[in-house]
Amino acid sequence: MYSQSEENYLKVIFTLQKAEEAPVNTNLIAEKLSTKASSVTDMIKKLSAKDLLSYKPYQGVKLTETGRSIALKVLRKHRLWEFFLVDKLHYKWDEVHEIAEQLEHVKSDSLIDKLDYFLGLPKYDPHGDPIPDKDGNFAGEELISLKNMEIGERGILKGLKDSSNVFLKYLDRKNMVIDDQIEVVDIEKFDQSVLIKTNWETFYISEQVAKNLLIKRMNDEL
Amino acid sequence: MYSQSEENYLKVIFTLQKAEEAPVNTNLIAEKLSTKASSVTDMIKKLSAKDLLSYKPYQGVKLTETGRSIALKVLRKHRLWEFFLVDKLHYKWDEVHEIAEQLEHVKSDSLIDKLDYFLGLPKYDPHGDPIPDKDGNFAGEELISLKNMEIGERGILKGLKDSSNVFLKYLDRKNMVIDDQIEVVDIEKFDQSVLIKTNWETFYISEQVAKNLLIKRMNDEL
DNA sequence: AATATTTTTTAGTCTTATCTAAATTTATTT
DNA sequence: AAATAAATTTAGATAAGACTAAAAAATATT
Ligand SMILES: [Mn+2]
Ligand SMILES: [Mn+2]
Ligand SMILES: [Mn+2]
Ligand SMILES: [Mn+2]
Numbered sequence A, B: 001m002y003s004q005s006e007e008n009y010l011k012v013i014f015t016l017q018k019a020e021e022a023p024v025n026t027n028l029i030a031e032k033l034s035t036k037a038s039s040v041t042d043m044i045k046k047l048s049a050k051d052l053l054s055y056k057p058y059q060g061v062k063l064t065e066t067g068r069s070i071a072l073k074v075l076r077k078h079r080l081w082e083f084f085l086v087d088k089l090h091y092k093w094d095e096v097h098e099i100a101e102q103l104e105h106v107k108s109d110s111l112i113d114k115l116d117y118f119l120g121l122p123k124y125d126p127h128g129d130p131i132p133d134k135d136g137n138f139a140g141e142e143l144i145s146l147k148n149m150e151i152g153e154r155g156i157l158k159g160l161k162d163s164s165n166v167f168l169k170y171l172d173r174k175n176m177v178i179d180d181q182i183e184v185v186d187i188e189k190f191d192q193s194v195l196i197k198t199n200w201e202t203f204y205i206s207e208q209v210a211k212n213l214l215i216k217r218m219n220d221e222l
Numbered sequence C: 001a002a003t004a005t006t007t008t009t010t011a012g013t014c015t016t017a018t019c020t021a022a023a024t025t026t027a028t029t030t
Numbered sequence D: 001a002a003a004t005a006a007a008t009t010t011a012g013a014t015a016a017g018a019c020t021a022a023a024a025a026a027t028a029t030t
Helices: A004-019 A026-032 A037-049 A065-087 A097-103 A111-118 A165-173 A207-211 B004-019 B026-032 B037-049 B065-087 B097-103 B111-119 B165-173 B207-211
Strands: A053-055 A061-063 A154-160 A181-187 A194-197 A202-205 A213-217 B053-055 B061-063 B154-160 B181-187 B194-197 B202-205 B213-217
Touching (some): A026 A037, A065 A111, A207 A213, B004 B037, B037 B053, B037 B061, B065 B097, B065 B111
Antiparallel strands (some): B053 B061, B181 B194
């Protein structure tokens, strides 16, 4: 069994490792966990001694297979609980993260699989993030940032790069939800803002917003 | 916000205080929490400094109103989660306590009320223990121990004094569940064992078992 | 190549919650 | 009323996880 703190480190390192390919550095981890670099070094040593990650001083860390599989389990729990909170308790998508941060640490071999079944084996959490299954396999669709789409292309909003509450609330105000169809109508040369057309309206979003929307391209042949 | 440890102390002191009326003594708390008396003294001082209980050295402790209301909240959470685990995830009643011990410490003002509503505002947990409502009010029925019933009396099994897994499994083997009707057919003079009649069979239970079954008397006029 | 800056690690401290062993207080016997 | 036993508290230690300040290593700049 691993402590809450250990689990949080593994989870954060996993997501950082996913984003950048290189070894994950101390300061980044510290920032994501709102702690200090020295604390990170301490914990890194502990996790390294337990063979959950490999670590060369000053060279950053990389999860081992064991470390990765623990991180995936925590992520699975986090996302399933988020789904539960939204789908069954009718929370809004910007209200569930903090609660899931706590629920993800509940220890029980059977609990999460029973919850998964109860929820109908969902594939994505309320923010469009894929939920790893029992064996740690993701629903692997390659999503691209809306920023990388060209004029005329269409796709479906499937996930978010940024899931901060302030961004979630912005999307709420724009009435944008996961699974919306989106078409790129125009891209403003000056500031890279994007004119998009949803099922209901056509409006501009900033480059920063476009960057954080993950789209599943629609192949027009289907 | 209170730590898990603080919440566990308050909860245990509350239930002990309920059983015996006198101030709760150190050793009892230590035993219930599987810890040492010296640790209990330490924590007691901390809780006393926070005005959650009153404490005179060597004289045991008594919860303050604040302490009591926190204990009730924890109990409410514990029992609602147990209900969720049995009713929605289909756990058996002897499998839920350990998981609920963890879930009861999840912090969120809205979560437990939403869960309560989702579950249909249940009044009793799977072991027949009353679930305090939002304002800390119990469903107050006075239950009596089956041991105190007389020959010929009838009643309904509504709760257990002992909810240990070994007892719960015993009841499973006897096919006894909450809300069963029970009639006292005879009481053996020699060892106080009780011959009871349920809807399906008639059989003997030991005095010790009788002591731990809580019955709602059936007033025959209704 | 030498210097300056940034990143990371080490050293030492703190808090929370435990523990063991010893001292103290209260309760029970003789 | 002593003496003995039991319950409780104190004293001192330990472990996890965090922090600040200082040292060391790696990068970047002149
Ligand atoms: Mn989240
Ligand atoms: Mn999410
Ligand atoms: Mn329980
Ligand atoms: Mn219960």
